[in-house]
Amino acid sequence: xxxxxxxxxxxxxxxxxxxxxxxxxxxxxxxxxxxxxxxxxxxxxxxxxxxxxxxxxxxxxxxxxxxxxxxxxxxxxxxxxxxxxxxxxxxxxxxxxxxxxxxxxxxxxxxxxxxxxxxxxxxxxxxxxxxxxxxxxxxxxxxxxxxxxxxxxxxxxxxxxxxxxxxxxxxxxxxxxxxxxxxxxxxxxxxxxxxxxxxxxxxxxxxxxxxxxxxxxxxxxxxxxxxxxxxxxxxxxxxxxxxxxxxxxxxxxxxxxxxxxxxxxxxxxxxxxxxxxxxxxxxxxxxxxxxxxxxxxxxxxxxxxxxxx
Numbered sequence: 001x002x003x004x005x006x007x008x009x010x011x012x013x014x015x016x017x018x019x020x021x022x023x024x025x026x027x028x029x030x031x032x033x034x035x036x037x038x039x040x041x042x043x044x045x046x047x048x049x050x051x052x053x054x055x056x057x058x059x060x061x062x063x064x065x066x067x068x069x070x071x072x073x074x075x076x077x078x079x080x081x082x083x084x085x086x087x088x089x090x091x092x093x094x095x096x097x098x099x100x101x102x103x104x105x106x107x108x109x110x111x112x113x114x115x116x117x118x119x120x121x122x123x124x125x126x127x128x129x130x131x132x133x134x135x136x137x138x139x140x141x142x143x144x145x146x147x148x149x150x151x152x153x154x155x156x157x158x159x160x161x162x163x164x165x166x167x168x169x170x171x172x173x174x175x176x177x178x179x180x181x182x183x184x185x186x187x188x189x190x191x192x193x194x195x196x197x198x199x200x201x202x203x204x205x206x207x208x209x210x211x212x213x214x215x216x217x218x219x220x221x222x223x224x225x226x227x228x229x230x231x232x233x234x235x236x237x238x239x240x241x242x243x244x245x246x247x248x249x250x251x252x253x254x255x256x257x258x259x260x261x262x263x264x265x266x267x268x269x270x271x272x273x274x275x276x277x278x279x280x281x282x283x284x285x286x287x288x289x290x291x292x293x294x295x296x297x298x299x300x301x302x303x304x305x306x307x308x309x
Contacts, residue, residue, distance in 0.1 A: 226308060254280055289303070
């Protein structure tokens with residue numbers, strides 16, 4: 001696209017001429033804002049980078065190649081970012097703030113020379129950006145901004161509560177993902193005795209078992225409760241629990257129908273979701289029971305079957 005004022009050639013996405021700064025005809029209003037949110041714009045001081053949120057409508061407008069995004073970033077800077085000169089003012093940021101566009105308000109603020117990162121306005125803006133991320137279900141991103149407010153030691157009465165709530169929301173959304181972040185947040189929330197986090201922690205990280213019984217070593221789905229005394233019985237044990245990466249060396253006790261008992265342990269350690277088995281010859285009719293313990297002799301599960309003639 002050529003500038004009608006000076007004739008300089010510009011990119012088709014540019015809103016203003018890179019040579020004279022004149023507004024280019026035919027460029028839809030607001031198109032520069034989309035690329036501003038997704039470009040690597042130099043910031044006035046170290047801060048958390050803004051990221052495009054995955055569930056916003058603008059995602060479809062910015063699904064372009066990496067090369068195109070790089071060109072957009074260069075043109076954005078040359079064209080002065082949001083229009084006009086490259087330097088921003090506090091009033092420019094507040095214009096976006098008043099429109100409820102907190103991402104662009106923050107981006108504009110970060111382009112201000114000698115911006116006051118300890119100001120009440122900046123802290124309030126961080127709060128608004130964090131709330132936007134929370135509303136989008138992006139709790140880790142929200143936490144980055146809440147932590148900036150907390151580090152600034154400003155008079156936001158509920159910021160510590162908002163930090164706890166964001167971590168709690170992350171845990172609830174990622175409860176069965178069994179990752180390090182879930183463990184880190186849940187451990188902290190348990191120590192804070194926050195909501196039901198003690199129960200959630202125990203549910204997720206306390207060792208427990210699922211046990212099924214059948215006649216085959218390789219069958220980990222069929223489950224029977226009755227067997228004849230002349231057959232071997234396989235107790236298939238699925239371990240569940242432990243913190244991420246944790247392993248235990250499980251043990252077992254067999255109580256035979258005759259009343260006698262026997263003890264044993266596996267030959268190595270196992271972690272969450274491991275499938276192991278014990279093969280037992282019941283010997284006589286009655287009830288046969290296998291109990292499972294962790295390395296510290298804590299009971300973590302049992303299964304009883306009936307042995308018939």
